[in-house]
Amino acid sequence: MVDGVADSAGAALLAGRRAIVATPGLALGAALAQGLRRHGARVVEVGVPFDARGDAEAALADAARDAGGADLVVHAVAMPSALAPCSIDALSADDWQSAVHRGMLASLFCLQAAHRQQRETGGAVVIVGPSAALVGAAGLVPLITLAEAQRTLIKSAARQWGRHGMRLNWVGVAARHYAPALADAALPSTPELGPPPPALGRVPQPSADVADVIAWLASDGARGVTGASFNLDGGDWMVP
Amino acid sequence: MSAATATATVTGAGLLAGRVAFVTGAGSGIGRGIALALAAAGVSVAVTGRRRSICDETAQLIAAEGGSAIALEADVGDAAAVTRAVEAAVARWGRLDIMVQNANAGGDSAHPIALEDIAEQDWTRQARVAWDGNLHCAQAALPHLKASGHGRFIVLGSAFGLHGAAMNPVYSSLKGGDRGFVKSLAREWGPHGITVNAIEPAAATEPTEVFFAQNPAVRDAFIRMFPLGRMGVPREDIGRAVVALCSDLMGYVSGQNLPVDGGLYTAL
Numbered sequence: 001m002v003d004g005v006a007d008s009a010g011a012a013l014l015a016g017r018r019a020i021v022a023t024p025g026l027a028l029g030a031a032l033a034q035g036l037r038r039h040g041a042r043v044v045e046v047g048v049p050f051d052a053r054g055d056a057e058a059a060l061a062d063a064a065r066d067a068g069g070a071d072l073v074v075h076a077v078a079m080p081s082a083l084a085p086c087s088i089d090a091l092s093a094d095d096w097q098s099a100v101h102r103g104m105l106a107s108l109f110c111l112q113a114a115h116r117q118q119r120e121t122g123g124a125v126v127i128v129g130p131s132a133a134l135v136g137a138a139g140l141v142p143l144i145t146l147a148e149a150q151r152t153l154i155k156s157a158a159r160q161w162g163r164h165g166m167r168l169n170w171v172g173v174a175a176r177h178y179a180p181a182l183a184d185a186a187l188p189s190t191p192e193l194g195p196p197p198p199a200l201g202r203v204p205q206p207s208a209d210v211a212d213v214i215a216w217l218a219s220d221g222a223r224g225v226t227g228a229s230f231n232l233d234g235g236d237w238m239v240p
Numbered sequence: 241m242s243a244a245t246a247t248a249t250v251t252g253a254g255l256l257a258g259r260v261a262f263v264t265g266a267g268s269g270i271g272r273g274i275a276l277a278l279a280a281a282g283v284s285v286a287v288t289g290r291r292r293s294i295c296d297e298t299a300q301l302i303a304a305e306g307g308s309a310i311a312l313e314a315d316v317g318d319a320a321a322v323t324r325a326v327e328a329a330v331a332r333w334g335r336l337d338i339m340v341q342n343a344n345a346g347g348d349s350a351h352p353i354a355l356e357d358i359a360e361q362d363w364t365r366q367a368r369v370a371w372d373g374n375l376h377c378a379q380a381a382l383p384h385l386k387a388s389g390h391g392r393f394i395v396l397g398s399a400f401g402l403h404g405a406a407m408n409p410v411y412s413s414l415k416g417g418d419r420g421f422v423k424s425l426a427r428e429w430g431p432h433g434i435t436v437n438a439i440e441p442a443a444a445t446e447p448t449e450v451f452f453a454q455n456p457a458v459r460d461a462f463i464r465m466f467p468l469g470r471m472g473v474p475r476e477d478i479g480r481a482v483v484a485l486c487s488d489l490m491g492y493v494s495g496q497n498l499p500v501d502g503g504l505y506t507a508l
Contacts, residue, residue: 053360087428088375089382093319096375101367104413105360115356136423136495144420145371148401152416153355155404160355227404240508 012040013219018067022046023076035211042067056109070117072218075110076128083179085139099142107150122165124218131172131233158227167226174203199235252483257282260333265343267294269445270474277479279307286329288314316343316373326380336384341377342396345369355409370414391434392486399440399505426495435494442501443472467503
């Protein structure tokens with residue numbers, strides 16, 4: 001490999017694998033796609049919103065045709081209404097509906113479409129969510145409600161579809177990768193010191209750190225891993 | 241210790257005297273058990289639900305034990321109905337200290353469904369009760385819980401939301417979402433002196449019993465998973481845990497998801 005990332009045996013983790021990155025409306029997707037290509041995957045990005053099940057099934061079918069298959073499906077979604085901090089007493093019914101219900105249905109439709117692509121062959125699915133889901137965030141009740149529901153949906157899907165050879169996992173990333181304004185969402189500053197850095201001293205980046213973990217999750221090395229949550233916050237909360 | 245004192249210790253009699261609670265889905269099952277337990281601890285309880293008749297029954301049971309309750313018809317999926325009911329409770333007793341959001345679309349936890357078969361209306365029907373109910377109860381209760389000095393907001397979650405049960409992905413996901421709701425709201429409302437927590441109960445309710453009657457082998461296998469060897473009882477096991485969480489003894493506990501399940505879920 002010239003541009004790719006080789007594992008210890010000298011082979012790119014995803015050489016010959018086909019990946020679909022479906023992160024409608026989020027810049028995060030392009031960085032993840034770039035990172036997966038480094039691992040040798042053929043990647044097709046999907047940017048259309050999944051307002052209905054048919055949207056997701058058509059988009060993933062088209063992407064799988066273009067890529068030649070769908071060994072890996074990476075999904076993330078957060079409506080603009082979920083990314084705008086707002087106290088719950090000021091939250092409108094429309095914003096709540098959009099942030100939690102439409103967001104969750106988009107993820108449900110995406111998983112159903114992924115199942116359609118992988119039920120005969122098996123494969124990997126990764127939902128990317130904000131790490132703040134694990135600890136909660138004031139002003140972001142809709143986003144965190146959505147993210148924890150997505151994390152649970154992955155577990156249910158992993159239990160139901162494991163028999164098809166499908167492995168489904170959740171990866172948490174810094175909320176700033178969803179929207180820069182959310183940089184301190186999960187870690188309120190202390191007045192004296194400001195926010196402490198994570199143990200590694202930096203925030204893991206989607207195109208490098210996050211894509212590397214997703215590539216591993218899609219590789220044969222992770223064949224025993226499903227229904228799990230991987231929090232890539234650089235050693236911040238270290239949740240139990 | 242006298243027998244009366246021992247009983248009072250177990251039930252929390254007088255522990256919450258003078259406080260007022262609003263319990264959704266309180267016409268049956270766990271909600272009824274919570275309403276009865278709170279009333280036994282001295283709480284005046286607004287017993288709410290979509291069906292007024294069964295809420296009346298719960299209120300009558302409370303009255304028969306010497307407690308104070310009113311029955312109010314309210315669909316938690318209807319913001320205006322929740323606000324009206326909360327204001328009716330406040331008008332009756334002058335305050336609101338405790339909001340327990342227990343309502344669920346009936347029987348869904350025991351309804352198996354394949355994820356690939358879930359239709360949008362399956363999600364919407366359950367989510368408007370569980371999630372919209374959370375929002376509506378929070379928005380209606382906030383000014384009163386702020387004024388309480390002992391504000392408590394409790395959501396009834398489920399172990400399904402912790403381990404992602406295969407049986408019903410919609411129900412599991414909604415309960416998982418409750419966890420995020422509670423953690424975030426606890427951070428948001430902490431400055432108001434309001435605690436926000438979830439209880440993940442395992443209790444035998446009517447739909448559970450129906451499912452087990454149809455699937456006795458599943459029941460036997462399920463019961464064996466409980467270290468305490470039994471499923472919980474709505475009033476004695478779940479209701480009293482809610483009483484404890486509402487008391488000043490647990491006033492420094494917030495943002496937590498507390499399994500009350502006989503030791504079933506230990507993966508945290």
